Structure formats: C-alpha cells, structure tokens
Amino acid sequence: MTSPTTGRATRTSRRSPAAPADAGRLSPAGVAKQPGTARIAVDLLGGDEAPAVVVDGALRAMRTDPDLQLLLVGPMEAAGALLDALDPADRGRVTVRPADAAVDMADDLTAARADTTIRAAVAAVRSGQADALVSAGSTGATVTAAALGFGRWPEVRRPALVAALPAVAGTVVLLDVGGSLEPSAATLAQHAVLGAAYAAVAHGLAAPRVGLLSVGTEPGKGDRARRLTDPVLSAAELPGDARYVGLVEGYDICLGARADVVVTDGFTGNVLLKAVEGAYAMAGGAPPGKAAPRAAALLGVAGTVVVCHGAARTDDIASGIALAAQLWRQDAVERVAALLAENRNLCMTDIEVRTS
Amino acid sequence: MTSPTTGRATRTSRRSPAAPADAGRLSPAGVAKQPGTARIAVDLLGGDEAPAVVVDGALRAMRTDPDLQLLLVGPMEAAGALLDALDPADRGRVTVRPADAAVDMADDLTAARADTTIRAAVAAVRSGQADALVSAGSTGATVTAAALGFGRWPEVRRPALVAALPAVAGTVVLLDVGGSLEPSAATLAQHAVLGAAYAAVAHGLAAPRVGLLSVGTEPGKGDRARRLTDPVLSAAELPGDARYVGLVEGYDICLGARADVVVTDGFTGNVLLKAVEGAYAMAGGAPPGKAAPRAAALLGVAGTVVVCHGAARTDDIASGIALAAQLWRQDAVERVAALLAENRNLCMTDIEVRTS
Numbered sequence: 001m002t003s004p005t006t007g008r009a010t011r012t013s014r015r016s017p018a019a020p021a022d023a024g025r026l027s028p029a030g031v032a033k034q035p036g037t038a039r040i041a042v043d044l045l046g047g048d049e050a051p052a053v054v055v056d057g058a059l060r061a062m063r064t065d066p067d068l069q070l071l072l073v074g075p076m077e078a079a080g081a082l083l084d085a086l087d088p089a090d091r092g093r094v095t096v097r098p099a100d101a102a103v104d105m106a107d108d109l110t111a112a113r114a115d116t117t118i119r120a121a122v123a124a125v126r127s128g129q130a131d132a133l134v135s136a137g138s139t140g141a142t143v144t145a146a147a148l149g150f151g152r153w154p155e156v157r158r159p160a161l162v163a164a165l166p167a168v169a170g171t172v173v174l175l176d177v178g179g180s181l182e183p184s185a186a187t188l189a190q191h192a193v194l195g196a197a198y199a200a201v202a203h204g205l206a207a208p209r210v211g212l213l214s215v216g217t218e219p220g221k222g223d224r225a226r227r228l229t230d231p232v233l234s235a236a237e238l239p240g241d242a243r244y245v246g247l248v249e250g251y252d253i254c255l256g257a258r259a260d261v262v263v264t265d266g267f268t269g270n271v272l273l274k275a276v277e278g279a280y281a282m283a284g285g286a287p288p289g290k291a292a293p294r295a296a297a298l299l300g301v302a303g304t305v306v307v308c309h310g311a312a313r314t315d316d317i318a319s320g321i322a323l324a325a326q327l328w329r330q331d332a333v334e335r336v337a338a339l340l341a342e343n344r345n346l347c348m349t350d351i352e353v354r355t356s
Numbered sequence: 357m358t359s360p361t362t363g364r365a366t367r368t369s370r371r372s373p374a375a376p377a378d379a380g381r382l383s384p385a386g387v388a389k390q391p392g393t394a395r396i397a398v399d400l401l402g403g404d405e406a407p408a409v410v411v412d413g414a415l416r417a418m419r420t421d422p423d424l425q426l427l428l429v430g431p432m433e434a435a436g437a438l439l440d441a442l443d444p445a446d447r448g449r450v451t452v453r454p455a456d457a458a459v460d461m462a463d464d465l466t467a468a469r470a471d472t473t474i475r476a477a478v479a480a481v482r483s484g485q486a487d488a489l490v491s492a493g494s495t496g497a498t499v500t501a502a503a504l505g506f507g508r509w510p511e512v513r514r515p516a517l518v519a520a521l522p523a524v525a526g527t528v529v530l531l532d533v534g535g536s537l538e539p540s541a542a543t544l545a546q547h548a549v550l551g552a553a554y555a556a557v558a559h560g561l562a563a564p565r566v567g568l569l570s571v572g573t574e575p576g577k578g579d580r581a582r583r584l585t586d587p588v589l590s591a592a593e594l595p596g597d598a599r600y601v602g603l604v605e606g607y608d609i610c611l612g613a614r615a616d617v618v619v620t621d622g623f624t625g626n627v628l629l630k631a632v633e634g635a636y637a638m639a640g641g642a643p644p645g646k647a648a649p650r651a652a653a654l655l656g657v658a659g660t661v662v663v664c665h666g667a668a669r670t671d672d673i674a675s676g677i678a679l680a681a682q683l684w685r686q687d688a689v690e691r692v693a694a695l696l697a698e699n700r701n702l703c704m705t706d707i708e709v710r711t712s
Contacts, residue, residue: 168638178571181579215534215626216666223537223623250630254638267579268624270571272631274606279635282524282610283642290638310572 037067038325041097041121041130044074046137047312051078054136057317059085061325062093064318068325069093071130073121075100097124118142122149125303132304132324134295136312139178142305143298150303153337159300160191161266161307162198163273166290167256173199173208174253176266177273177296178307183265185228188212192233192244194299195261197339200240202297202332203260207241211248211259213268221247225265239343295320297327304333393423394681397453397477397486400430402493403668407434410492413673415441417681418449420674424681425449427486429477431456453480474498478505481659488660488680490651492668495534498661499654506659509693515656516547517622517663518554519629522646523612529555529564530609532622533629533652534663539621541584544568548589548600550655551617553695556596558653558688559616563597567604567615569624577603581621595699651676653683660689 042058044051055078062068072079072094079096086094099120121133122145135142143159152159158180165172175195180187192210199208212230214222219230226247233244245259252258254276264272273292280286294316298305304327308320327333398414400407411434418424428435428450435452442450455476477489478501491498499515508515514536521528531551536543548566555564568586570578575586582603589600601615608614610632620628629648636642650672654661660683664676683689 166638181571213627215537215623226623250627250632251634251637253631254634264627267571267582268627271569271606271620271624272628275609275628275631276606276635278607278610279632279648280639281607282522282646283636283639286639292635 035067036329037069038065038328039069039071039129039131040321040324040328041071041073041124041133042317042321043117043121043133043135043137044072044078045099045117046135046142046310047308047317048310049313050136051075051081053312053314054078054317055082055085056314057312058082058321060314060318061321062086062090065322065325068321069095070321071095071097071121071124073097073099073117073124073133095129097121097129116141116145119145119149122146122303126150131328132306134306134308134317134320134324136308136310136317136320138310139307142307143179146298146301146303146305150301150305153300153302153340156190156194156300158187158190159298160194161269161296162195162299163269163293163296164203165253165273165276165292166286167254169256170260171203172253172256172259173203173261174269174273175261175263175299177269178266179298179300181265181267181270183223183225183267185225185232188225188229188263188265189232189236192229192261192263193236193238193340193343194336195263196238196240196242197336197343198297198299198332199261200242201335201339202327202330205240205260207243208260209245209258210238210242210261210263211245211252213253213262213264214247214249217247217249219246237343239339293319295323297323297332299333299336302333302337304328391423392685393425394421394684395425395427395485395487396677396680396684397427397429397480397489398673398677399473399477399489399491399493400428400434401455401473402491402498402666403664403673404492404666405669406492407431407437409668409670410434410673411438411441412670413668414438414677416670416674417677418442418446421678421681424677425451426677427451427453427477427480429453429455429473429480429489451485453477453485472497472501475501475505478502478659482506487684488662490662490664490673490676490680492664492666492673492676494666495663498663499535502654502657502659502661506657506661509656509658509696512546512550512656514543514546515654516550517625517652518551518655519625519649519652520559521609521629521632521648522642523610525612526616527559528609528612528615529559529617530625530629531617531619531655533625534622535654535656537621537623537626539579539581539623541581541588544581544585544619544621545588545592548585548617548619549592549594549696549699550692551619552594552596552598553692553699554653554655554688555617556598557691557695558683558686561596561616563599564616565601565614566594566598566617566619567601567608569609569618569620570603570605573603573605575602593699595695649675651679653679653688655689655692658689658693660684 044054099117124130160176161179162175163177199205214226248259277292294309306320306324455473474491480486516532517535518531519533555561570582604615633648650665662676662680
C-alpha cells in the first residue's frame with residue numbers, strides 16, 4: 001500500500017465493511033491494525049520536558065514500528081539529536097520542518113502566534129507532508145490550531161478529546177477529557193454521538209453502551225446540564241448501533257461493567273483522568289499494561305490529531321505517536337465522520353434542537 | 357465528662373487551645389480523640405441495602421466504641437433486630453425513635469415529606485436526644501433537612517460535604533463531594549474557607565495548604581468558575597493559618613504532596629471520589645486501611661451530620677458512625693464555626709463581594 005499524498009484524502013479502499021449486527025461485542029474489522037506507512041508530525045516543543053522527552057519518545061516509537069515515518073517540527077538542534085541517535089539506515093524515515101516558537105502554557109489561547117510548532121505541524125498535515133500529528137503542548141492551542149487548520153465537522157461546535165482507559169471489564173472510552181471545559185447539554189449530547197462512533201470505529205465495538213457521567217444512576221441525578229442531557233440521549237438514536245444506558249457513576253470509568261463510552265464535560269474528564277492516575281500511584285501502580293492513558297485523540301476536526309499530557313514522559317510520547325499511527329491506519333477519523341454523516345438526520349440535528 | 361443535653365450547646369470546656377504556629381504540621385490538640393459518650397442518631401432506612409446493612413454497621417460501631425450510644429430512627433422491626441443481636445448488657449446504650457418513611461432517591465428533593473427518617477433524626481438532634489446524626493439516604497434530602505432543622509451558618513449559602521482521603525503524603529480533605537452540584541465562584545471560595553477551618557480543627561493541621569482543583573496548575577487554567585475563584589483565593593486570608601497554594605490537578609487528590617485541602621464543586625468531587633474507588637478496584641485494592649471514604653461530614657449547618665454513600669456497606673456505616681462520634685467529641689462543628697466567626701471580616705464577606 002502506498003502512502004497517501006494528503007492527510008485529508010478520502011481513502012475508501014482502506015475502509016473496512018461494517019460489522020454485522022450479530023458479530024458479537026468485538027468487530028475485528030475495527031480493531032485490526034492496518035498495515036502501511038504512517039507519517040506522523042511531531043511537535044518537538046510541546047510538553048514540560050520538551051524537547052528531550054519528545055525526542056526520546058519519538059525514537060522509541062520508531063524502534064517499535066518499522067513502518068513509521070516522522071516529520072519533526074521544531075528547532076534543528078533537537079531534530080539533530082534525534083537523527084544522531086538513530087541507526088543511519090533509519091534516517092531516511094525522518095524529515096524536519098524547522099520551527100522555533102512553542103506555545104507557552106500561560107499564553108492567552110487566542111493570542112497564539114502564527115509561528116508556533118503546533119501550527120506548523122497542522123500546516124504540514126494540511127499540505128500532505130504528514131498524515132497525522134502529535135503534540136504534548138497546550139491543549140487549548142492544539143485544539144484551536146486544529147479547528148482552524150482542518151475545519152470542524154459539520155454541526156460539531158466543540159471538538160472533544162477522547163481517552164481510552166483500561167477497565168476491569170474491557171476498555172472504557174472517556175470523553176471529553178479537556179477539549180472544552182464548560183458543561184452544556186448540547187455539547188454533552190454531541191460528544192455522546194462522537195464517542196459512540198469512535199468506540200465503534202477505533203475500538204471495533206459492535207454496539208457500544210453509552211453512559212452519561214453523573215452523581216447517581218437514578219433519572220434526575222446531577223447538575224442542570226446532566227438533567228437536560230439525560231432525556232435527550234434516552235430519545236436519541238446513536239451511530240454504530242450504540243445504546244444509551246443512562247446515568248453512570250465515577251466507579252464505572254475503571255470498572256467498565258455498565259458502559260463502554262462514558263460522556264462528561266472536559267473539566268470533569270480531565271480532572272478524573274489525572275485522579276485515576278494518582279489513585280494508581282497510591283495503590284502501588286496499575287496492573288501491568290493498564291496505566292491511565294496520557295494521550296488522547298481529538299474528535300470533531302477533519303484531521304488526525306493526538307494530544308499528549310503536558311507532563312508526558314518518554315513512554316507517553318511513544319504511545320501518543322503509536323495512537324496517531326493506529327488511527328491513521330484505521331482511517332478512523334474519516335470513518336467516524338462518515339458514520340456521523342449517515343446518522344446526521346437521526347441524531348445531531350435532533351440533539352441540537354432539543355438542548356438549545 | 358458528662359454527656360451534654362443538646363447537640364447545639366456550646367461546650368467551651370472541651371475546646372482545645374489553638375496549636376502554636378511553631379507546632380509543626382500536626383497539632384495534637386486537634387486530632388486527639390476526646391473521651392466521653394457520643395449519642396448518634398442513625399437513619400435506619402437510608403441506603404440501598406437499608407435497613408439490614410445499617411443495622412450491621414451500627415452493631416459494628418457499638419462493638420468498637422464502648423462509649424457510643426445510638427438513637428435508632430426507623431421501623432421498630434429493624435431496631436428490634438439490632439437489639440436482639442446485642443449483648444443484653446449493652447441494650448441500655450440503644451434507644452429507638454419509630455419512623456417509617458424513607459426518602460426515595462427518585463423523590464424531588466423539595467417534595468421530601470415531613471415524616472421521614474432523616475427529618476426525624478434531625479429533630480432528635482435538635483431536641484437534644486442525640487448529639488449527631490448519620491444517614492446513608494438521599495444526600496439532597498439530608499442536606500435540605502439539616503439546613504432547615506439546624507440552620508445554616510451565617511453567609512454560607514451552600515453547605516459542603518467533606519471527605520478525607522488517605523493520600524501518599526498524609527490525608528487530603530476534599531470538598532465539596534456532593535452538597536451542591538452547580539459550580540460557582542462564590543461557593544468554591546466559601547468552601548475553600550470551610551475546608552481550611554475543617555482541616556485545622558478535625559485533622560489538626562497547623563497551617564493547611566489549600567488548592568483549587570483545575571485542569572492545570574498555571575494561573576488561568578480551568579473553566580469560568582475556576583478562573584474567577586483563583587485570584588480571589590490568592591488574595592484571601594484563610595482561617596487556621598491556611599495558605600492558598602493555587603491550582604492543583606487530579607493527581608493531587610491521591611498524592612497529597614501539593615495540598616492538604618482540595619476544593620472543587622460537588623459534581624466533580626462526587627464523581628472523583630467514586631472514580632478513585634473504581635481505580636483502587638482496578639488496581640487490586642487500595643493499600644490496607646487506605647480505601648476511599650464512603651462517609652462525608654456536612655459543613656455549613658449548625659449540627660453534626662455525616663452522610664454515607666447510598667451503596668454503603670457494613671464497614672462504611674460503621675465508619676460513618678465513628679466519624680460522627682469523633683466530630684462530636686472534638687467539638688469540631690462548633691470549633692469550625694468559631695474559627696470562621698473570628699475570620700469573617702477577613703475572608704467570607706470579602707469573598708462574597710469579589711465573586712458576586
């Protein structure tokens with residue numbers, strides 16, 4: 001399979017057929033790793049420990065995945081350090097786009113300068129130099145740059161960050177974990193739709209169970225935004241044959257017994273994800289391979305974007321790059337968008353009207 | 357020490373002197389268990405597994421604490437089951453206030469009927485039949501009944517539920533965990549004041565560090581309510597020589613390295629507490645004796661009230677009763693109120709003005 005020339009091209013040949021309704025919980029077409037080159041733009045200046053930790057994470061990702069190519073976006077010195085550490089035979093897998101100004105975490109988001117690594121990475125994907133991008137820089141700046149550079153999907157007002165948490169029973173898709181911070185019923189309902197489609201496509205779940213996070217499971221529990229959203233989702237048809245299971249609680253994020261997709265606002269989701277990480281530290285560590293994720297996919301923009309935590313370590317950067325490559329190879333972003341387009345009359349417009 | 361005749365009486369003789377500023381992190385006067393009888397009203401019908409689990413929890417609490425007396429509020433049959441299980445010599449430690457109607461979780465809070473066990477328990481404390489009360493029933497109904505029956509403290513609009521979580525470094529006082537669900541800057545700032553005073557009094561911390569939970573630590577991180585609250589707390593003087601340390605993140609709840617008191621809205625706090633519990637289950641259990649608490653103290657009303665989780669088990673009910681007895685013996689509620697009264701000109705009024 002040849003490498004596509006643009007990250008935004010339609011790749012119908014790679015699209016897997018939808019799983020039949022009787023295929024059980026897992027649709028192998030959705031989870032199977034697709035072969036082929038993935039060209040990932042990496043923001044060398046994103047993250048508290050950048051560029052050192054980004055360079056190390058990028059090296060690790062390249063060693064794990066021989067079909068991975070990287071476009072390094074950042075200062076030449078940092079890119080040079082990575083190239084020096086690579087086996088000479090692998091240097092052909094790396095290109096560099098020089099850029100110097102990181103977005104400072106304290107910057108006002110709307111004042112993000114044009115000449116930043118994250119904007120350069122977005123531009124590289126737009127122009128077809130890379131297929132997807134990864135940044136551990138400011139989440140707000142990344143979301144803004146991606147929404148401006150790639151465009152938002154029709155009717156999606158607020159892009160969502162989606163994390164996949166290992167749970168006692170399978171995997172739980174949690175969103176939003178920081179894309180937009182103010183809770184609103186319209187955003188919660190739209191994110192339920194996004195999460196259902198993502199679980200079907202990226203995790204191959206045949207009929208995902210979608211829950212709305214609240215302070216109890218009885219109808220009527222929660223703040224105003226949750227009380228408005230719950231009946232709307234009860235009446236909505238969700239993509240991917242997803243089923244709304246009602247209100248779920250904090251336990252359900254790590255247990256996974258009640259829902260495959262847990263929907264909450266970006267403030268609560270972000271705080272939760274970090275609290276789970278802290279709880280694992282308190283308990284002496286998560287089970288092997290089950291740590292809380294420090295990389296999240298951005299949903300709602302027309303491009304493949306992975307955001308790593310600002311405190312990302314080498315492993316986290318490597319995981320973020322691997323996630324971006326996986327999403328690209330699965331054609332996940334376009335398949336989620338297609339699933340939403342098919343279901344648009346059933347869900348998005350309806351939800352928009354009911355919660356506005 | 358004789359048992360006071362009313363839960364609302366001032367007991368200056370029991371008030372410990374304030375810890376000197378150079379006493380280090382722990383003020384022994386604050387944490388030492390005080391001797392003396394504690395008479396706890398227990399809502400037999402509160403909780404998903406009531407009355408059986410409440411009866412078992414009450415028995416366990418009585419066996420652990422020989423100076424504990426219980427006023428059982430609920431159906432005679434349930435009270436009879438507890439009395440039958442007690443050693444005859446201990447039956448004198450139990451009295452019964454018959455009441456039959458629990459608050460159904462699905463009830464509208466404002467429609468809570470007059471003849472409920474939680475209202476009867478509040479009335480029992482008001483009239484001096486008991487010193488404090490414990491319920492695992494509807495949190496909303498308990499907060500409402502307590503606010504109506506005991507009255508709110510001056511200037512506290514929204515009572516807070518306060519949980520104490522074992523952390524890697526000491527204990528973290530987390531509030532609000534469900535007293536009020538809509539985030540507002542005025543409530544967050546007032547709860548920071550309540551939490552600081554509570555940590556000083558109930559946990560004996562000489563100069564508690566108070567943090568505001570958000571999605572990052574840099575000033576300006578968070579939703580609108582957090583961005584409004586952060587500068588107000590930076591300028592506020594807090595009771596108990598507490599110090600505001602700025603924004604903290606989800607990790608800090610279980611790590612405890614950055615703050616002794618973590619302030620958030622009741623929606624986020626409730627979901628968090630349960631997520632931490634789920635994470636411990638995922639990790640194969642919390643370290644011994646370090647489980648996430650399922651009992652929380654209500655702060656902001658003029659009475660000692662402990663709310664247990666609706667899914668409370670025997671141990672949780674016993675812990676809740678022990679917490680109520682401890683708070684009563686420490687004279688915690690009155691000492692917190694006194695600390696707030698001393699600091700009122702410095703903090704509460706100021707905060708009210710700045711965030712309104």
